[in-house]
Amino acid sequence: MPQNSRKMNMVQAINLALKEEMQRDKDVIILGEDVGRDGGVFRITEGLLDQFGPERVVDTPLAESVIVGAAIGMAAYGLKPIAEIQFEGFIYPAVDQISNHAARIRSRSRGRYTGPLVIRTPYGAGIKAPEHHSESNEALFCHMPGLKVVMPSSPYYAKGLLLSSIRDPDPVIFLESTRLYRLVKEDVPEGEYTVPLEKARIVQEGKDVTVISWGFMLHRALEAVEGFDAEVIDLMTLNPYDEETILGSVKKTGRVVIVNEAPKVGSFASELAAAIAENAMLSLRAPIARIASYDVVLPLPKLEDHYMPTVERIRKALTDIMQY
Amino acid sequence: MPEKIIESFNVKRLDILDEKGNADESLMPSLTDDGIKRMYEVMVLARTFDQRALNLQREGRIGTYAPIQGQEASQIGSALALEKADWIFPSFRENGVYIAFGHPPHMILQYWSGDERGLITARDRNIFPVCIPVASHVPHAVGAAMAAKYRGDRIGVVAYFGDGGTSEGDFHEGLNFAGVFKLPVVFICQNNQWAISMPREKQTAAKTIAQKAYAYGFEGVQVDGNDIFAVYKATKDALDKAKQGNGPTLIECFTYRMLDHTTADDASRYRTKEEVEPWKEKDPILRLKLFMEKKGLWSEQYQEDVEAKAKAAVDEAEKKAESIAPPDPRDMFTNTYEKLSQRQQKEIRDF
Numbered sequence: 062m063p064q065n066s067r068k069m070n071m072v073q074a075i076n077l078a079l080k081e082e083m084q085r086d087k088d089v090i091i092l093g094e095d096v097g098r099d100g101g102v103f104r105i106t107e108g109l110l111d112q113f114g115p116e117r118v119v120d121t122p123l124a125e126s127v128i129v130g131a132a133i134g135m136a137a138y139g140l141k142p143i144a145e146i147q148f149e150g151f152i153y154p155a156v157d158q159i160s161n162h163a164a165r166i167r168s169r170s171r172g173r174y175t176g177p178l179v180i181r182t183p184y185g186a187g188i189k190a191p192e193h194h195s196e197s198n199e200a201l202f203c204h205m206p207g208l209k210v211v212m213p214s215s216p217y218y219a220k221g222l223l224l225s226s227i228r229d230p231d232p233v234i235f236l237e238s239t240r241l242y243r244l245v246k247e248d249v250p251e252g253e254y255t256v257p258l259e260k261a262r263i264v265q266e267g268k269d270v271t272v273i274s275w276g277f278m279l280h281r282a283l284e285a286v287e288g289f290d291a292e293v294i295d296l297m298t299l300n301p302y303d304e305e306t307i308l309g310s311v312k313k314t315g316r317v318v319i320v321n322e323a324p325k326v327g328s329f330a331s332e333l334a335a336a337i338a339e340n341a342m343l344s345l346r347a348p349i350a351r352i353a354s355y356d357v358v359l360p361l362p363k364l365e366d367h368y369m370p371t372v373e374r375i376r377k378a379l380t381d382i383m384q385y
Numbered sequence: 386m387p388e389k390i391i392e393s394f395n396v397k398r399l400d401i402l403d404e405k406g407n408a409d410e411s412l413m414p415s416l417t418d419d420g421i422k423r424m425y426e427v428m429v430l431a432r433t434f435d436q437r438a439l440n441l442q443r444e445g446r447i448g449t450y451a452p453i454q455g456q457e458a459s460q461i462g463s464a465l466a467l468e469k470a471d472w473i474f475p476s477f478r479e480n481g482v483y484i485a486f487g488h489p490p491h492m493i494l495q496y497w498s499g500d501e502r503g504l505i506t507a508r509d510r511n512i513f514p515v516c517i518p519v520a521s522h523v524p525h526a527v528g529a530a531m532a533a534k535y536r537g538d539r540i541g542v543v544a545y546f547g548d549g550g551t552s553e554g555d556f557h558e559g560l561n562f563a564g565v566f567k568l569p570v571v572f573i574c575q576n577n578q579w580a581i582s583m584p585r586e587k588q589t590a591a592k593t594i595a596q597k598a599y600a601y602g603f604e605g606v607q608v609d610g611n612d613i614f615a616v617y618k619a620t621k622d623a624l625d626k627a628k629q630g631n632g633p634t635l636i637e638c639f640t641y642r643m644l645d646h647t648t649a650d651d652a653s654r655y656r657t658k659e660e661v662e663p664w665k666e667k668d669p670i671l672r673l674k675l676f677m678e679k680k681g682l683w684s685e686q687y688q689e690d691v692e693a694k695a696k697a698a699v700d701e702a703e704k705k706a707e708s709i710a711p712p713d714p715r716d717m718f719t720n721t722y723e724k725l726s727q728r729q730q731k732e733i734r735d736f
Contacts, residue, residue, distance in 0.1 A: 090535065116535055122565055127558035130524020131531055137513065138472075138532035154554065161518050162525065168720045170514050173505045175723070206721050230723040259726065301726030 066248040071241050074216035074249045075105050075181075078223040079143070081252070083113050086141065089227060092119040093128055093145030093181075102147055103183060103242055129155040129180060133162050136178040141227055146182040149236065150193035155180075156201070163232040164207030176207075176232040179223070184212075185277055185322055186354075186369055187240035189362035195239075196359055197276075197322040200329045202234050203300040209233040209258060210299040214241070214279040216249050221256030222297060229258060238277035245280070261303040263310070267292035270316040270382060273307060273333060275299065278370060282320045285375035289383070299329050307333065308341050315346035316382050320375055325353035347385035350378040394599040396592075398607045398639075401614040404667055406675025414618040418682055424465060424613050425677060426691050428457040428670050431481040433695040434490055437703060438480070438497065442648045446707070447498040451478040455611070455643035458669030459575045460545075461485045462616030463638070466624060467543065472511040472533075474526040474544040478575075479515065482545060488512060490698065494706035502712065520550035523559030523572070530568035530633075541624040542570040549580025551597065552588045560635065564601035569627035571620060572598075572635045575610060577642035582655040598635035610638030611669040641667070 069077070083089045091106055097120035100107030110118040121128050125146055132142040146152045152159075159180065166176045186195035202210045211226055211233055213219035219237070226233040256262075261273075264283065267290045274282040275296040286293060292310050296302060311317055317337055319330040330351040337349055352370045360368055401412045416424075435454055441447045453460060460481030467473070467486060475482055483493055487510060496503030496515070504514040516522035526544035533540050550556055551574060563570050574594050578585045591597060598605025606623075608615040616638055623634035641664040645652045677683035718725060718733050725733065 119531075119566075122558075122561055124558040124561065126555055127524040127527065127562045130521070130555065130559070131528030131562060134474075134525035134528020134530070135532040135535075136528075137525065138529045138536075140532045140535065142528075157518060157521055157555075158524065161521060166514075167722070169501055169504075171501050171505050172720045174513065209722070301722070301728055304727050 066250045068246045069216055069249045070243045070246050071213070071216045071219045071237065072103060072105055072243060074220040075223055075237065076107060076109075077249065077251065078220040079106065079109060080112065082224055082227050083109065083117060088139065088141045089143065090117050090119065090135065090140055091143045091145065092121050092132060094121060094123055094147050096120060096145050101145060103239070105181070106145070125151055125155040126158055129158040129163065132178045132180070133158060133166065133176055136176045136232070137166065137174040141177050143179045143181060143227065146180060148194045149182045149184040149198055150196050152182055159202070159208065159232075159234065160205045164205040167231065168207055175230055177230050178232050179226045180232070180234045182234070182236060183239045183242070184236045185238040185240055186359060186365045187277065189365070190239065192361060195365065197354070199236055199299055200323055200327055200332075203329055203332065207231065209301065210236070211258060211297065212236045212238075212276040212299060213297065214276055214295050215245055216247050218256055218262075218295070218297065220249055221254055222258065225255045225258050228255070233258070236276065240277045241280070244277075256297070258298045259301050259303060261297055261306040262295045263306065264293040264295050265291070267314065269314055270318060270379060271307070271310040271314045272318045272320065272379075274320040276322065278320045278322050281370060281372050282375055285372045285379060289379050291379070304336055304340075307337065311337050311341045312344040315344050317345070318350045318352060318375065318378050318382060320352045320370055322354055322369055324356045325351055326356050328353050347382045350382055352378050394596065396596045396605060396607060398609075399615045399619055400609045400612060401618065402609075402612040402672055402676055404672050406672050406679055408614060408676055412618065414614060414621060416614075416617075418680075421673075421677065422682060424461060424617070425670070425673050426694070427461045427465070427485050428481075428613070428673065429691050430695040430698060431457050431461060431484050432670060433692070433699050434484060434493070434702070435480065437699045438494065439644075439648065441494070441703065447494060449647050449649050450497050451647045452644040453478055453481050455641045455664065455668070456575055456577055457481050458613035458673075459573075459610040459616050459638035459640045462613040463543065463573050463620040463636075466617050466620035467541070468624075469509060470538075470540045471624065472513070472526070472529050472540065472542045474513045474522045474529070474542065475515050476519070476522065476546050476550065477515045477517050478547065479545050483512065486510060486512060490702035491705035494702055495709055498706065500709070500712060520546050520553035520555045520559075522546075523550070523555050524562070526570050526572075527559045527563050527568060530563065530570035531566060534566070534569060539628050540569065541627045542568075543573060543620075543624075544570065545573050545575065547580060548574060548576040548578065548585050548588055548594060549583065550574070551594050560598065560601045560633070563633040564603050567630070567632040569630070570633045571623040571627060572633065573620065574635065574637045575640055576637050577640050579642050579646070579652070579656065581646045581650060584656075593637060595635060595637040603633050603635070605635035605637065607637040607639055610640030611667045611672065613669060613673055
């Protein structure tokens with residue numbers, strides 16, 4: 062059981078998870094651009110090169126496809142690689158590797174080879190970054206059976222979910238909100254604890270409406286529900302996701318608001334809305350609301366605050382639904 | 386200031402056995418008579434298998450198939466240079482490699498008839514499943530080599546691909562990575578001159594594929610890909626070098642795809658009979674036969690025995706492959722993840 066807790070932000074919590082797991086398991090190796098000497102552009106891997114050496118904290122050439130592709134080969138060989146892609150906007154050259162190989166290797170080899178690797182990458186808007194640094198494309202990865210998609214919403218859960226992801230026998234893409242990296246501090250225990258994958262968590266219980274979110278948007282949702290008797294669910298693992306917890310809550314409250322940072326068309330909110338409609342239609346007392354970013358190309362920083370769901374938009378949806 | 390030459394390189398070409406069956410003894414790899422006969426017998430088996438697979442496809446008994454005819458020396462020569470513990474990352478035209486490395490031929494037919502179980506390699510052999518997205522397996526080979534190096538395992542990793550594959554980004558990223566980290570990996574390009582309808586000259590303006598290695602800081606060599614001794618020697622040397630910690634090698638096997646790209650292709654649409662004809666004289670099996678004849682290792686009787694043995698093995702493979710029951714439809718749910726997801730449990734219940 063964990064001994065001491067310290068207040069830390071998500072950067073520190075992820076760094077701690079990596080450090081502890083690398084101490085525990087020699088098969089864990091980090092590879093990516095600038096992860097060694099520089100400690101990563103967000104300083105997630107700071108100090109790890111000094112502690113574990115260049116064989117375990119590998120600064121790679123600037124080439125996303127081989128970073129993920131090499132991780133697949135390492136994982137098949139028996140290691141537990143953690144590949145960092147510097148920003149989610151740069152992951153596309155590696156999507157071939159993720160979809161065609163990481164997600165499929167267990168199935169296509171009928172379990173002879175597996176892909177116990179983690180791909181960590183920052184996502185999301187809200188830090189005034191240049192173009193291609195701010196997208197929230199989690200839905201893309203949810204359409205790749207064989208891959209797990211994990212999105213932590215706070216330092217405590219980031220550490221516990223990352224440890225579970227590293228130990229998971231299947232490939233995991235671990236999406237970290239850039240906005241969240243230094244936004245929230247909370248008590249994070251040192252030492253062993255894990256948060257299970259494929260389980261949602263009820264952040265607060267409520268009777269009138271179920272609000273489902275993940276990653277940074279969970280914080281906007283929590284702010285917006287003040288004054289409502291809302292049950293708030295942090296999905297945490299998007300695929301495969303915890304349908305039972307969602308349906309259980311919706312059957313109780315009869316109202317649903319889903320908040321996601323991605324554009325609405327083809328968003329993961331759409332999958333959740335469809336699953337709720339299929340399985341809990343008769344429990345619903347109001348239409349399902351999806352609060353998402355607009356279906357536009359993500360604007361540069363001057364307009365990004367107008368693009369993402371705001372507390373006001375979520376609150377308006379809650380008000381409308383309660384009055385329906 | 387005058388301009389200076391700051392880097393230059395020379396590309397070697399290795400030929401040992403010519404079309405008349407004469408070998409350059411000074412370059413001959415160390416092989417026993419039995420070793421040479423084994424090369425011949427496996428090549429005959431691979432060709433017999435290939436021919437049968439084409440027939441089975443025409444009869445609708447297996448699916449689309451990519452023939453290897455003409456490339457037997459490149460595949461068997463390289464695979465026989467491997468040790469049991471080495472890892473292979475094949476593309477989709479490596480049935481000769483599979484056979485030479487000991488994968489049961491009936492399982493190869495099982496795979497090409499649409500059953501993933503055909504590629505489950507024995508516990509003591511490591512052949513990654515065939516890779517259909519071109520060259521996307523090159524990074525996997527590089528990663529496995531990196532893992533082997535990290536663990537201190539004295540093994541080599543071999544990636545097979547074609548001339549078309551060298552145009553892909555993953556070829557570049559993989560070779561570049563292997564060069565930077567000096568990894569124990571051998572890249573074997575079977576330059577068979579055609580990527581479906583695109584001739585080799587349309588893939589790259591470079592004179593050879595071998596020379597591309599120099600841009601990544603390691604050695605590339607071109608070998609006569611229809612000369613099993615040259616392929617065997619180049620692969621063995623490259624593997625020895627890799628296992629001694631001296632980094633990767635790119636081997637360009639200069640060969641020819643005698644048949645269509647796959648059974649779904651018709652090569653007469655884009656290349657002439659006149660082009661194919663001269664390659665028949667360069668046949669890899671024919672020239673080894675001529676060599677063996679000169680050495681007293683070949684006779685009519687031996688040929689009959691080898692062919693009969695190959696035919697029996699392929700008959701047996703065909704029979705075995707066709708007697709395997711199709712997988713249980715529920716098997717498609719398993720092995721997506723280690724455990725069934727909530728959704729899959731529902732799907733399987735309602736199936």
